[in-house]
Amino acid sequence: MRCPYCLENSDPKVVNGHNYRCGECDEVLPRDYVESRNIPKGRIGIVGFAGHGKTCYLTALFHALQKIYPAQWRGFYLACMNEYTGLFTYRMIPAFQRGELPPSTASAFPQPTIYHLNEIPQFGRCILTFYDTRGEVFEQIHRITGAGRFVAHADCILFIVSLTDCTGSHEPWHVSMKRLLDTYVMATKDYLGAHLKRQRLVVVLTKADLLIAHEAFSVPETLRRYLIEQMPQDYGDPLAQWRALPEISGRIERWLAGHGAAPFVNMVRAEFKSVRYTMVSATGAAPAGRTMGVEIDPNDTRRVIDPLLCILEGIQADHAPWRTRMGDFWFKFRSAALRFAREI
Amino acid sequence: MTIEIPRTLYTELADSPRQRSGFHTVCYSTGRLSPDEVDRIEAHIHWPESLGLEEKWVFFPLEREQGEPLHGLLHFRALPEARDRFGRGGVFLCQGFFLPRKLWQDASLEHLIALLSEHLFPDREALRQSPMIRLDHGDIAPVKWDGGHLARITEARQPPPPSPETIALAALLFDAVRDDGGNHKIRLHAPPGDVLRAVGDALAWLPPSSRGRISLDPAYDGASIALGPFLAAGYTRQRPHGRAVDLESGTGGLPPLQTLAARAYGNWLDFCTRTSQTVPADDLEHGARLADFIGGAEQSPTGRVSPEFSEANAGLIGTRFREEASRRFDETLATRLHDHLPPSTQLLLLIRDFPMTDLAEPLERAIVEERIYPRPDRSRLPAAILAGETAGLRFLARLWHEGAVESLEELPPGHDRHRWLRYLAGGPWRHEPWMQKLIRDNREAFEAADIPVADPSTAASPVSRLSASLQRWWRNFTGRSDN
Numbered sequence: 001m002r003c004p005y006c007l008e009n010s011d012p013k014v015v016n017g018h019n020y021r022c023g024e025c026d027e028v029l030p031r032d033y034v035e036s037r038n039i040p041k042g043r044i045g046i047v048g049f050a051g052h053g054k055t056c057y058l059t060a061l062f063h064a065l066q067k068i069y070p071a072q073w074r075g076f077y078l079a080c081m082n083e084y085t086g087l088f089t090y091r092m093i094p095a096f097q098r099g100e101l102p103p104s105t106a107s108a109f110p111q112p113t114i115y116h117l118n119e120i121p122q123f124g125r126c127i128l129t130f131y132d133t134r135g136e137v138f139e140q141i142h143r144i145t146g147a148g149r150f151v152a153h154a155d156c157i158l159f160i161v162s163l164t165d166c167t168g169s170h171e172p173w174h175v176s177m178k179r180l181l182d183t184y185v186m187a188t189k190d191y192l193g194a195h196l197k198r199q200r201l202v203v204v205l206t207k208a209d210l211l212i213a214h215e216a217f218s219v220p221e222t223l224r225r226y227l228i229e230q231m232p233q234d235y236g237d238p239l240a241q242w243r244a245l246p247e248i249s250g251r252i253e254r255w256l257a258g259h260g261a262a263p264f265v266n267m268v269r270a271e272f273k274s275v276r277y278t279m280v281s282a283t284g285a286a287p288a289g290r291t292m293g294v295e296i297d298p299n300d301t302r303r304v305i306d307p308l309l310c311i312l313e314g315i316q317a318d319h320a321p322w323r324t325r326m327g328d329f330w331f332k333f334r335s336a337a338l339r340f341a342r343e344i
Numbered sequence: 345m346t347i348e349i350p351r352t353l354y355t356e357l358a359d360s361p362r363q364r365s366g367f368h369t370v371c372y373s374t375g376r377l378s379p380d381e382v383d384r385i386e387a388h389i390h391w392p393e394s395l396g397l398e399e400k401w402v403f404f405p406l407e408r409e410q411g412e413p414l415h416g417l418l419h420f421r422a423l424p425e426a427r428d429r430f431g432r433g434g435v436f437l438c439q440g441f442f443l444p445r446k447l448w449q450d451a452s453l454e455h456l457i458a459l460l461s462e463h464l465f466p467d468r469e470a471l472r473q474s475p476m477i478r479l480d481h482g483d484i485a486p487v488k489w490d491g492g493h494l495a496r497i498t499e500a501r502q503p504p505p506p507s508p509e510t511i512a513l514a515a516l517l518f519d520a521v522r523d524d525g526g527n528h529k530i531r532l533h534a535p536p537g538d539v540l541r542a543v544g545d546a547l548a549w550l551p552p553s554s555r556g557r558i559s560l561d562p563a564y565d566g567a568s569i570a571l572g573p574f575l576a577a578g579y580t581r582q583r584p585h586g587r588a589v590d591l592e593s594g595t596g597g598l599p600p601l602q603t604l605a606a607r608a609y610g611n612w613l614d615f616c617t618r619t620s621q622t623v624p625a626d627d628l629e630h631g632a633r634l635a636d637f638i639g640g641a642e643q644s645p646t647g648r649v650s651p652e653f654s655e656a657n658a659g660l661i662g663t664r665f666r667e668e669a670s671r672r673f674d675e676t677l678a679t680r681l682h683d684h685l686p687p688s689t690q691l692l693l694l695i696r697d698f699p700m701t702d703l704a705e706p707l708e709r710a711i712v713e714e715r716i717y718p719r720p721d722r723s724r725l726p727a728a729i730l731a732g733e734t735a736g737l738r739f740l741a742r743l744w745h746e747g748a749v750e751s752l753e754e755l756p757p758g759h760d761r762h763r764w765l766r767y768l769a770g771g772p773w774r775h776e777p778w779m780q781k782l783i784r785d786n787r788e789a790f791e792a793a794d795i796p797v798a799d800p801s802t803a804a805s806p807v808s809r810l811s812a813s814l815q816r817w818w819r820n821f822t823g824r825s826d827n
Contacts (some may be wrong), residue, residue: 006570025570026528026587050366051428083582084566091394103393103434104356104367108386109572111582136366142383149571 001034003027004043004112004129007153030081032116033127039116040319041127042311045151047184048160049176050135053206053282055102057160058113058132060282061304063093065117068299072236075119081127084111101283105134108143112150122239123312138180144187151184152194155318156311157272159184162207164214174261181264185271200314201272204307205252208279220255223248227279227302235305242309245276249310252277274317276310279303345494347447348486350376350414352385352440353477355468356428361482366428370471371482377442381406385440387573391420392565393434395580398422400536401457404559404573406442415448415556417441417456419464426468439464441487449552451497453544459497463487503548503625505617512598513546513589515610518632519601520575520587521554522639528602529569530576531584534591536562539578542591549613549623551632605632605639608657615656637695638664644695654688665690672698677716684710708736712767718744739764743771748778752786762793769795 002009006025012034013023020029032039048054062078066089070076080086092102113130120126131150137143144151151157161180166173188194205211208227212219226248235241256277257265268275281302350373357370367389369382377385388404399421406414418440426435441460448456465471476485506514520530532539539562547555557575561567564577569584577584587599601607612631616623623631633645634653638660654661662682669678682690685706696702710716735756743749755764769790773779783790783797790797 003570005568027570051432087394087566087581101432104428104432107390107392107567109390109568111566111568134367136368136386139364139366139368140383142380143386 002043002153003029004033004114007149028082030114030116030127033081033114036127039125039127040315042129042156042315043150043154044128044130044156044158044311045154046130046132046158046160047138047151047180048135048158048162048206049138049165049180050104052135052160052162052165054135054158054160055105055132056096056282057158057204057206057280057304057307058130059088059092059096059102060280060301061308062089062115063096064301064304065308066093067097069235069305073119073121073238076121077118079116079118081114081116082112085113085115088113105132108133108137110150120312121237122242123316126312126315128311138183141183141187141191144184144191149192152188152192154199156200156202156314157184158307158311159201159203159268160206161203162210163205163217164207164210167214167216172260174256174259174264177261178264178267181267185267189271196271197273199272200310201268201275202307202310203252203268203275203277205277205279206282208302209281211279217259220251222251223255223279226251227281230303231299238305238309241306242313245278245306245309245313248306249275249277252279274314276307276313278306278310280306346488346490347444347494348376348488350442350486351463351484352377352382352438352442353465353471353484354386354389354438354440355423356426356435357468357471358429361480371477371479371484372440373486374481374483376486378408381408385416385418388416388418388559388561389420389438390561390564390567390572391422391434391436391438392563392567392580393422393436395536395563395565396422397536397563400561400563401540402559402561402574403448403453405445405557413445413556414442415445417443417460419460421464421466423467437465437468445556447494447497449555452503453540453547455497455499459489459493460487503545505620505622506545506549506613508614508617509591510542510545510549511610511613511617513542514549514613515601515606516587516589516598517543517546517558517576518550518554518609518635519603519606521557522605522636523602528587529574530599531569531588532562532576532578532591533580533584533588534578535580536578538591539563543576548625549628551629553629554632603639604660605635605641608638608653608660609635611656611660612650612653616652619652621652634691638691644697649688649691649695651688654686654691658687661687661691661694665694668694668698677711680714680716681707681710684714704734704737708734708740711740712736712763715767715770717771743768747773747776749782750778751782752789761789765790765793766795769793 001012003012003022003024005027006022008022008024010023012020012029015021018031020031020034021027022029033041046054046058065078078089080089096102110131110133113132114127115130116125116127118125131154133150159181161177163173163177166176171179185196189196211217212224212227253265253275256262282304283301352369352372354367354369356367360368360370362368362370369386372382385406388402397420399419401417401419403415403417406416408414418438421437421439423435423437424433427433428435441463443451443456465474471477472479477483516530520528532542534542540560543558543560543562547558550558559574560576560578561572561574562578563580564572564574565579565582567577569577589598601610609632612635613623627650630645630647631650631653633641634649635657637643637645638657665685666678666682669681672678673681685693689706693699693703693706736758739754739756749755749768752761752765755761768779768782771779787797
């Protein structure tokens with residue numbers, strides 16, 4: 001088992017008969033993390049430049065998951081699995097709700113945030129471990145190799161980009177995106193020895209409320225509606241949202257490719273196991289300074305659940321029994337064969 | 345003498361000369377630190393905004409490919425009013441000072457911090473005003489210290505006697521330094537000021553070589569010590585697990601030491617403190633070398649063996665001595681030698697790798713006084729005895745091999761003849777004819793050595809006793825005497 005703290009593969013040791021500790025770093029391991037081998041687990045690395053909203057997105061996601069969905073999803077609740085997650089949940093999220101934006105992350109070696117998500121409709125249970133490091137780490141290859149070991153071991157990468165914040169730099173926004181991707185790919189593949197073909201990528205376009213209002217990006221109407229019209233309460237049946245993800249992802253992908261980001265789009269397709277595109281607004285409006293000025297209502301947030309659904313989609317595919325996988329393969333094979341037959 | 349101390353400044357600056365966004369090293373002493381070193385320094389930067397701290401100090405070693413190694417001290421200061429370009433709080437200013445390793449080893453942390461505090465900038469505006477900084481070049485002039493400064497930080501080097509908690513923490517740090525590959529980093533649970541003070545006190549009781557490898561961030565909440573570069577880290581709100589020390593609860597919950605060397609070092613400091621003996625600062629390195637040797641280091645320490653060290657570590661030395669001696673002699677002899685020799689001699693023999701010149705005398709004494717006799721399997725006779733470095737060992741070698749002494753003239757010279765007689769009388773050869781003859785011929789000498797000399801007939805074996813009885817009966821029967 002890979003320890004979520006030191007990322008080493010080691011057998012946990014039992015202390016006092018019921019307390020699990022990592023054999024390498026001696027950290028206390030959550031009991032469910034060790035014992036419940038049938039609960040799917042996912043390690044999520046968060047990649048993105050400083051100030052693009054990595055911490056803010058995570059805070060908004062768990063704020064929404066705590067405030068809205070336990071009432072909508074029967075039996076759903078979040079359980080903190082370590083003390084740091086407790087601090088995050090009971091200090092940062094209430095501060096966020098009061099309208100205070102999270103301060104800039106100043107740690108290159110973050111403590112993992114480990115949540116046990118219970119009874120997600122259509123999915124069930126899973127344990128997710130998030131590693132939120134400071135954005136400066138992703139500026140240069142040697143920084144990722146020095147401080148980003150956890151990304152090499154992540155099952156899924158949340159690739160956080162705020163396109164509006166890319167416009168302020170000396171290069172076009174799509175070049176900034178590609179630069180971040182290049183840095184990440186080179187660092188993890190060539191220096192950390194990671195297998196990117198085992199990683200799923202979820203591109204999260206943050207601060208989407210600013211994005212759709214920005215004329216330079218000419219966001220298509222369908223995507224505007226996708227962002228504005230969908231309320232958090234509409235996720236009462238996540239299956240419907242889940243089914244809509246591929247189509248929305250495809251639209252965002254085409255829109256990005258059409259606006260100069262085709263190299264980025266093509267590269268992620270070639271390098272990663274799978275890719276999904278989402279756009280979110282973590283607060284629903286731009287802040288005025290450090291605070292929003294008003295309390296943040298989770299109903300004001302937009303699409304913050306979508307990246308989570310993409311993560312769950314990947315975990316479900318990875319943990320599906322072989323019969324299901326064979327079924328998926330047969331379905332894809334049959335579709336391709338039918339398409340081929342129609343063409344000829 | 346003047347030394348130059350390179351500096352770094354790390355913060356978030358909108359008009360950074362490095363053309364970079366977010367937090368980064370805005371300027372550093374360019375001629376004295378390389379870009380690669382600056383990157384490695386940045387890996388030590390962690391500011392736990394949620395703790396609401398005003399400032400903190402961290403320190404760590406900085407190895408270099410070229411030039412002498414340095415030890416860095418970083419000062420963090422919160423800038424609560426400042427905002428980054430996204431309007432977020434959590435802005436801080438981190439100022440680094442990089443001392444020559446030798447200076448770090450000789451200075452006290454408290455004095456260093458006091459002196460370095462005089463060179464701190466209060467905020468980001470002060471950077472722009474300072475003549476030491478060429479912001480457009482991203483360069484900051486190093487701090488220059490003359491002899492007066494150096495005297496201030498190295499004076500009063502002898503610290504006050506340590507408390508048991510300080511000794512325990514010093515041993516734990518000593519242990520962590522020697523257990524590099526084991527990921528046995530130390531988590532300390534206390535407010536940052538208390539963590540810094542406790543580790544600063546413990547540093548004074550570490551040998552300079554270990555002091556140069558210690559790194560600490562006293563406020564590491566929210567960061568993972570397992571992945572991070574620090575050997576020790578303090579946690580204020582989070583209660584750390586694993587090798588954690590709760591500084592407020594004293595020594596009760598200390599994690600066990602992983603290395604024998606650390607146990608030996610801790611025992612020594614503890615012994616010296618309990619017996620009210622001061623440990624001069626200059627002796628710490630020698631004590632550490634002895635401790636490392638006990639812990640299995642291959643390199644033997646030079647210099648004298650402190651009696652306090654061997655007394656404090658009698659158990660550990662004894663174990664090591666028995667192991668090593670068993671490899672050279674047989675196990676019984678090793679145990680007897682161990683029982684016979686004081687810990688300081690055992691340590692000395694270990695250090696010198698059992699030299700026969702030193703060993704012959706105690707070995708001979710142990711064999712004779714502890715009455716060690718050859719086993720039936722003579723091939724296992726110790727080579728040391730066969731080598732026969734002294735007259736006594738030569739005699740023993742002949743006795744063990746050939747097993748016959750014709751007269752007391754053959755005994756090794758010296759005034760302690762009684763010792764040898766007692767040894768001879770208690771040996772497995774006491775019923776041999778040659779021994780019986782020796783006793784018969786030297787009855788007075790044996791009796792003078794407090795050895796009850798029985799009638800040879802009663803001391804003899806059953807066969808010889810039967811033979812003697814038959815001879816007596818025949819003499820009586822024939823009426824003939826031997827004469």
